Amino acid sequence: MAARIRILRDTALSPAEAWRRLTTWERHGDVVPLTRVTVTTPPPTAAGTVFVARTGVGRRLGFDDPMEVVAWQPPRRCRLEKRGRLVTGWAEFEVRALGCRGGAQVEWREEVRVRGVPAAADPVLAAAGRWMFGRAVDGLLRAE
DSSP, X not given: XXXXXXXXXXXXXXXXXXXXXXXXXXXXXXXXXXXXXXXOSOSSOOTTOEEEEEEEETTTEEEEEEEEEEEEETTTEEEEEEEOSSEXXXXXEEEEEOGGGOSEEEEEEEEEEETTOOGGGHHHHHHHHHHHHHHHHHHHHSXX
């Protein structure tokens, strides 16, 4: 089993600007506590881009969450596969225009498995993930 997360956010940003903010991978480290993101493949971002989110305190207390972009359809859809030893699964987001109101809607979906954590804990992981990733999406879409 896996924890499933879904987050919807409306923003006054244009779809292109929302997309840019969501896909500037290093910015994710600015909005997720105790996390630093390093892109390990050369730009530009495309399918095959790999980056690592390092979460922890110092070099000894933490873990790496390597991810690969497996679907890249700017400025609409991106899908990532989580390829870590501890955290596996996928994340995907879509950006849609809000029509005559202007702005954009972001839908973020994620399915996360943490090795060694029983499926019975999935509801707790999902709730924590909704809180954490919701704050991350809010931070990424907030004015720079």
